[in-house]
Each structure stands twice: as structure tokens, then as C-alpha cells.
Amino acid sequence: MMKTLIGRALRGFSAAAIVAMPLTAIANLVSASAASAAEKIVISNWDGYMPKDLLANFTKETGIEAEMSVHATNEEIMGKVTANGGQGYDVLFVSSPFAEALHKLDLIAPIDAAKVPNLANLYAQAKELPYDPGNSFSVPYTWGTTGLCYRSDLVKTEPTSWMDLLQPSADLKGKITMLATDRWLMAAGLKALGYSVNDTNEADVAKAKELLISAKKNLLAYDDTTFYSKLVSGEASLVQAWDGWCNYGITDNKAIKFVVPKEGSDMWVDTMVVTAASEHKDAALAFINYILKADVHESVAELTLYKVPNEKAMAGLDKTLVDTYPNLGMAPADLVKQEQLRDLGKEMKLYSKTVTEITASN
Amino acid sequence: MVLSRRAVMLAPGLGWLALLLVIPCGIIFVHSFFERGIYGGIDYVFTLENYRRAIDPLYLRIFLASVRIALTATAIALLLGYPAAYFIALQAKRRQMPLLILIMLPFWSNYLIRTYAWIVLLNREGLINRGLIDLGVIDTPLSLLYNDFAVITGLVYGYVPFMILALYSSISKLGPDLREASTDLGAGAWRTFLRITLPLTLPGIAAGCIFVFVLSIGNFVTPDLLGGKQRAMLGNLIYGQFLTARDWPFGAALAFILIAIMMLLLSAQAWLVNREREIAP
Structure with a gap:
């Protein structure tokens, strides 16, 4: 009963609203919804290097669809990206020397820090990595x-x-x-x-x-x-x-x-980069920002058993995990002493x- | 009219060959004359350097080692394959087909999986070593894996069916008449084999050997998995140029040299098979 009443009221409202709206506004509305429906990013990562439900949760939270593609080695994705300029990919997971090379080849886009507020969660050392101080073109994923x-x-x-x-x-x-x-x-x-x-x-x-x-x-x-x-x-x-x-x-x-x-x-540092060819750079940065959320990045560490450069994520890590795998507890200050x-x-x-x-x- | 029908019937096959064999090989050939890009890829500057590098003693050594391993695998496959093929060819016709199917049965599972299975058998804690230790034959495990022995074992295992099939088709064409005539004229079994059967099946032997050799020398999975990457073969060298060294033009030059060798050997094989057909219609 309630349902039909509300339904009727809503229908009446939307009809009235559409009539009342100027034509340009409707055009804007339509194009905006079309854009969000097409908002889909393609990510290339190593197989099993990311929790299985991560992409689904990302879509649930942001409404951006994400498709996963897999590469077996840095060289493989490097070959694909140099062959066609990176078209068809939005976010790539590569080791830092490859991020550096892609940067020199102008194949990756700058990271707009304003759109990745969770960069603040990173350890100070992770923001001043010698190959990319200030995370200008790459964001560390694991190290x-x-x-x-x-x-x-x-x-x-x-x-x-x-x-x-x-x-x-x-x-x-x-x-x-x-x-x-x-x-x-x-x-x-x-x-x-x-x-x-x-x-x-x-x-x-x-x-x-x-x-x-x-x-x-x-x-x-x-x-x-x-x-x-x-x-x-x-x-x-x-x-x-x-x-x-x-x-x-x-x-x-x-x-x-x-x-x-x-x-x-x-x-070594494995990084996330956004391709210069990406047509959804904001969505790509939103994905990187999502990874950097403390609980998400923590789930990455729990799955891969690699250290993540995220201070908040590491702080939340189960203490028994660090007892079992002592090198997870290696301090960033000691890690960056390595070359x-x-x-x-x-x-x-x-x-x-x-x-x-x-x-x-x- | 006849010509055009033939053209229509050949077109799909020729198109397939052109699109998926001739053109890709052509691309490899062309790329082998350019310089490497710093980050992989190709700089389009003409050079003969890639071929000059291919005859560097370092790469010649890898080439010779590959030839040695492939030849050894071929010889062992021949020694194992001939009696098996001979046995099958002597069976009643209705029993030959099931036996041949058994020979081909391993192809139903993936080569990679079958290669991994050898790791389970050969490793220091593996079935063979454990078995021998439990039986008291040996005290300390034998080094069966991650050496040339393991690579050759893997290659022979993988390719002996090709040898058997090639030999079978040659031996089964002989028929019993010549052997019976030889025996009637007083030759013993061994002499009959050496003077009659062996010379007449020589084309089959050559065909089988070329099959096994060509497949072995280009293989990179087996040296990787069973050789523990300690024995670089030509296939591994080429694989490495494309996937780790980022030197596509040099990889292309090496690949083209390998293709040229294989084409020569396969033409020789085709010629032998044709000659066999002429001898035994």
C-alpha cells in the first residue's frame, strides 16, 4: 500500500521535475549518467598480488567499474605498453625501475596528489624514494x-x-x-x-x-x-x-x-602508475587512493605477506602475523638503508x- | 576452370600460412636488422650488428651445447623408439591402432604438467630417490634433477612418440615378403635386420631423428624446469632476449638463425619422405 503511494508520488514528482527543467539541464543529466556508466578502468597486476574481492569492494564504494588484467613479468607489461603507448590500460603495477623507465618514455601520467588524499597514510620514507621523491609519477604498493x-x-x-x-x-x-x-x-x-x-x-x-x-x-x-x-x-x-x-x-x-x-x-619497490593514455585518470587515481586506505592496504599485506609502505595499514596489522613472519616488522628506516x-x-x-x-x- | 577450383580450395590454407607463418617470420627477419630500443622495442636504424653478435664465442658455445643435448636426446629416442615401432608394426593390423593410440596418449595432457611430473620423480626427496633409499640401494640421494641428465630425460620422454610414429610408418610399409625371402635364402634374423630392414627404413629413421632434433633444440621449458636454468639452450637464450634482456632485434636474429636451421632440416626430411614414396610405392 505504502509502496504504491510512494511510487505514485515519486513518478509524479519526476514528471513535474522534468517538465520544469530547462532542456540543457536534462542534456547534462543524461550525459553525466552516461559518463558514469562508462567509467570503467583496466588494471594490470601480477596474478594473486591483490585480494580477490578488492575490485568488487572498490566498485561498491566508488561506483567505478574495474577490470583486472594479469601480467607475469615487468617485461611483459612493459612490452605491451611500449608497443601501443599504453592504450587500454589505466593503472599498472610495475617494479620501480620500470616505473622510472615508463616515466622517461612519457608513457605515464603525473600523480595529482590532491586527488589521492590517502597518500598521507604513507610512511615518510615512502614519500621520499630516490627514484621518485614526492611520488610525482608513482605510488608505492609494496616494498x-x-x-x-x-x-x-x-x-x-x-x-x-x-x-x-x-x-x-x-x-x-x-x-x-x-x-x-x-x-x-x-x-x-x-x-x-x-x-x-x-x-x-x-x-x-x-x-x-x-x-x-x-x-x-x-x-x-x-x-x-x-x-x-x-x-x-x-x-x-x-x-x-x-x-x-x-x-x-x-x-x-x-x-x-x-x-x-x-x-x-x-x-625493491612495486609501484602503481597511471598510464598517460588513460581516458579515466580521475577514476584511476581514485583506485590508487582506495588501495592506500588503511584497511585495504592492510588486507594486501595480509594476503601477499609483503610489507606495505603504509604506516596506518602496518599499524593495524595483526601482531601474531609479525611474530610468525618477523621480517614484516622490519622498520622502514632499516629498509631504506638498503640500496x-x-x-x-x-x-x-x-x-x-x-x-x-x-x-x-x- | 580446374585451376580456379584449385585456387579456391587452396586459398584458406595458403591464407592461413601467409597470415600466421610467412608474415610473422618476415617481421622477425626485418626486425633482426634494426637496433634495440633502450627500453625494449625497436629503433629503426639499419644494422648487421645482431648477426655479428650471434657468432660471438659466447653464443656459439650455447649453440654447440644445444646441438649436443638435442643430438643426445635424438640418439636415445631412436634407440628406444626403433624396437617399439618395430614391435607395433609386426602386430596384427587390428592390434596396431590401440598400440599407436597408447603412444599418443601422453599428448592428451599438457607438456608443462608432464614436465613438472618429472620434478616430482627426480628430485632429491622425490619418488625415485626415496624408493631407492627405502630399498637400501643407496644411502644418500642421487643428483638426478637440475642437470643435463634431467634435461635429456625430459626431451626424450616428450618427443619419443614422434620418433615411434615416424619409424612405424616406415617399418609398416615393408611388409613381411622381403624378410621372408631373406630368411629363405639363409640369412639369420640379425643379418636380415641389418641388410634388409634397416637400410629400407633409413628414410623413417631420418624423418624421426629430424623431428626430435628440431623440437629439442628449440625447447626452452625443459632446460628451465628440469635443468634448473643452469644449462642455457638456444631456446632459453632467445626467450631471455625478448623477456628479460629487452633486446628484441638480437632475439629476432637468433630466432631467425634457428628458423633457418629448422627449415633446412625439415626440407631434408621432406625430400627423404618423398624419396621413400618413390622407392616403395
């Missing part, structure tokens, strides 16, 4: 470091140095894996010798190469994707690992531990050739 991940019950002495990986004690020979991705493979050799992870001096790189070739004979395998399961099965005792992926191992075996070698390591990976531009060729020489050696 962390690379180090040694090991079975404390299988190693005789706990590793503390890159040399424990590269020149292992007899009991570890054949029970070690290293990352094969060029930057991180080189980083192990460069850091062990006290060089920068961005060193492009040919003599330094050659010395690191010799060390890495000599280390190869003690390896079980190079492994970028399943090293933590090799630790869990006991095939490997010591692996070079990203902090978050070491945590995946800890989930299955509490004897697994993570340590940053005393010589220091790299610091940031930078884009090497054309010097990348030297690294690629060196890595090929290492993998082709016997």
Missing part, C-alpha cells in the same frame, strides 16, 4: 628486500653474509638456489664484493661475474618461482629469496628464517650479457 632464506634446522651455522651463499660450507654444497632474474643474480655478486647493485663499471661487473660463475657449481638450481617449496621439501637448505616469498615458506615450515646479509642488499634498484637504461645490455655468460658457463 621489501632480498636476502637469505634458510632452514635453521638444516644449516650448521646460520648464514649472515652473501659469501655464505656464494662460497658455501661443505654441508650446503648442492643445496642452494639463487634467483636467475638478471638484477638480483648480479646483486648477490656485486653486494658480496662491496659494490653497488647499480654498478655499471665493467671491471666491477666482471669481478662479480667471476664470483657468480664460481658459485654456480655449488647450486642445486637457479629458481625464481619455487625456491620456497624447495626449502620446505628439504631439497634446498639455503636460498636467495625475496622477503615476502620467504614468508610463504615460513607458512609451511616454522624452521625457515630470513636474514638480510651484513653487506647489505637491494631495496634502491635503479633503472640502468642502455647499460642494461652489460648486465644481460653478463648474466648470459654466467648461465652459459659450465
Whole structure:
């Protein structure tokens, strides 16, 4: 009864309103609703790097539709974006050297801080990252470091140095894996010798190469994707690992531990950027702003077991999670002491050739 | 009239080949003469540098290692495949088809999954090592995985069906007459095989070997997964140029060299098959 009355009243009202409205206003109304219906952004991220319900919740909160596309590697999305100027994508998740490269190529848009108020939630260190101080073209999503991940019950002495990986004690020979991705493979050799992870001096790189070739004979395998399961099965005792992926191992075996070698390591940042070709830049920034909300970013940390650069999110993190995965508790001040990976531009060729020489050696 | 009907019937197939094979290979060929863009992609400046680089000793070493591994896999596949093909060809006709289907059965599941299955078998904590330790045959696990042995095992396993099929088609054409004649004239089984069967199935052997060799030398999944990335093969090198080194023109030059080698070998194979048809109508 009530329903029909209200319905009738509303119908009457809207009819009256439309009649009373000037034609231009109606035109505006129609075009505005058409625009919001077409407001749909396309996001490209690594598979499983974002909570499953995040996009649906974002749409519920903002009314903006979001579609997910997946890339397996930085190089893959980089290839797609350089091929067509980034059309068809609005937000990309890429590691910081790639954000830097995309910025140099003018393929990404500036971040309008006024439209991303939740940038305030970030740690001070996350606002002054050397590759992009002031978050002018990229917003950090997760950050962390690379180090040694090991079975404390299988190693005789706990590793503390890159040399424990590269020149292992007899009991570890054949029970070690290293990352094969060029930057991180080189980083192990460069850091062990006290060089920068961005060193492009040919003599330094050659010395690191010799060390890495000599280390190869003690390896079980190079492994970028399943090293933590090799630790869990006991095939490997010591692996070079990203902090978050070491945590995946800890989930299955509490004897697994993570340590940053005393010589220091790299610091990596995965970032969110908006493509220059995006036709929905405001919606894209709204998405980034949504990610930076304390509870949303916290859910990212809980899923990925990576540290997020969001002070409010990390403050809300369950304490037992930090007890189980101690490196989640690494302070930003300690993290930024590690050396940031930078884009090497054309010097990348030297690294690629060196890595090929290492993998082709016997 | 006849000509135009033939043209109509050939058009879809030729169009398919042109669109999906000739044009992409052409693009690869053209790109191999340009310079690399700093961030991947191509700078359209003509250069022969990519081909000059391909004969650098470093890449030649990878090439030779790939040839060695592919040849070893081919030889083992031949030794395993010949008796199997021979056995199938000697069966009653109605039993041959089920046996051939069994040979092809592995293709029903994905190559990647089958390769992962070898990791489960070969790893240090895997079924084979655990089994041997439990039986008391060995005390410490054998290194079966992440070496050339594992790569060759994976390649032989993956491609031996092609060898068997090629050999089967050659052996089954022989028929029992020649063998019977040879036996009637006093030759023993071994001599009959060496003097009659083997020479007459040589085209099938060549066809099977070229199949396995071509598939092996371009493979990059098996060295990656079973070799633990410690043995770079030509396929891995090309893959790396496109996906990590951001050097598409050099990758294109390497890919084109590989395509050229494969085309030569496959033409040789086609020629052998044609000759076989002429010999045994």
C-alpha cells in the first residue's frame, strides 16, 4: 500500500521535475549518467598480488567499474605498453625501475596528489624514494628486500653474509638456489664484493661475474618461482629469496628464517602508475587512493605477506602475523638503508650479457 | 576452370600460412636488422650488428651445447623408439591402432604438467630417490634433477612418440615378403635386420631423428624446469632476449638463425619422405 503511494508520488514528482527543467539541464543529466556508466578502468597486476574481492569492494564504494588484467613479468607489461603507448590500460603495477623507465618514455601520467588524499597514510620514507621523491609519477604498493632464506634446522651455522651463499660450507654444497632474474643474480655478486647493485663499471661487473660463475657449481638450481617449496621439501637448505616469498615458506615450515646479509642488499619497490593514455585518470587515481586506505592496504599485506609502505595499514596489522613472519616488522628506516634498484637504461645490455655468460658457463 | 577450383580450395590454407607463418617470420627477419630500443622495442636504424653478435664465442658455445643435448636426446629416442615401432608394426593390423593410440596418449595432457611430473620423480626427496633409499640401494640421494641428465630425460620422454610414429610408418610399409625371402635364402634374423630392414627404413629413421632434433633444440621449458636454468639452450637464450634482456632485434636474429636451421632440416626430411614414396610405392 505504502509502496504504491510512494511510487505514485515519486513518478509524479519526476514528471513535474522534468517538465520544469530547462532542456540543457536534462542534456547534462543524461550525459553525466552516461559518463558514469562508462567509467570503467583496466588494471594490470601480477596474478594473486591483490585480494580477490578488492575490485568488487572498490566498485561498491566508488561506483567505478574495474577490470583486472594479469601480467607475469615487468617485461611483459612493459612490452605491451611500449608497443601501443599504453592504450587500454589505466593503472599498472610495475617494479620501480620500470616505473622510472615508463616515466622517461612519457608513457605515464603525473600523480595529482590532491586527488589521492590517502597518500598521507604513507610512511615518510615512502614519500621520499630516490627514484621518485614526492611520488610525482608513482605510488608505492609494496616494498621489501632480498636476502637469505634458510632452514635453521638444516644449516650448521646460520648464514649472515652473501659469501655464505656464494662460497658455501661443505654441508650446503648442492643445496642452494639463487634467483636467475638478471638484477638480483648480479646483486648477490656485486653486494658480496662491496659494490653497488647499480654498478655499471665493467671491471666491477666482471669481478662479480667471476664470483657468480664460481658459485654456480655449488647450486642445486637457479629458481625464481619455487625456491620456497624447495626449502620446505628439504631439497634446498639455503636460498636467495625475496622477503615476502620467504614468508610463504615460513607458512609451511616454522624452521625457515630470513636474514638480510651484513653487506647489505637491494631495496625493491612495486609501484602503481597511471598510464598517460588513460581516458579515466580521475577514476584511476581514485583506485590508487582506495588501495592506500588503511584497511585495504592492510588486507594486501595480509594476503601477499609483503610489507606495505603504509604506516596506518602496518599499524593495524595483526601482531601474531609479525611474530610468525618477523621480517614484516622490519622498520622502514632499516629498509631504506638498503640500496634502491635503479633503472640502468642502455647499460642494461652489460648486465644481460653478463648474466648470459654466467648461465652459459659450465 | 580446374585451376580456379584449385585456387579456391587452396586459398584458406595458403591464407592461413601467409597470415600466421610467412608474415610473422618476415617481421622477425626485418626486425633482426634494426637496433634495440633502450627500453625494449625497436629503433629503426639499419644494422648487421645482431648477426655479428650471434657468432660471438659466447653464443656459439650455447649453440654447440644445444646441438649436443638435442643430438643426445635424438640418439636415445631412436634407440628406444626403433624396437617399439618395430614391435607395433609386426602386430596384427587390428592390434596396431590401440598400440599407436597408447603412444599418443601422453599428448592428451599438457607438456608443462608432464614436465613438472618429472620434478616430482627426480628430485632429491622425490619418488625415485626415496624408493631407492627405502630399498637400501643407496644411502644418500642421487643428483638426478637440475642437470643435463634431467634435461635429456625430459626431451626424450616428450618427443619419443614422434620418433615411434615416424619409424612405424616406415617399418609398416615393408611388409613381411622381403624378410621372408631373406630368411629363405639363409640369412639369420640379425643379418636380415641389418641388410634388409634397416637400410629400407633409413628414410623413417631420418624423418624421426629430424623431428626430435628440431623440437629439442628449440625447447626452452625443459632446460628451465628440469635443468634448473643452469644449462642455457638456444631456446632459453632467445626467450631471455625478448623477456628479460629487452633486446628484441638480437632475439629476432637468433630466432631467425634457428628458423633457418629448422627449415633446412625439415626440407631434408621432406625430400627423404618423398624419396621413400618413390622407392616403395
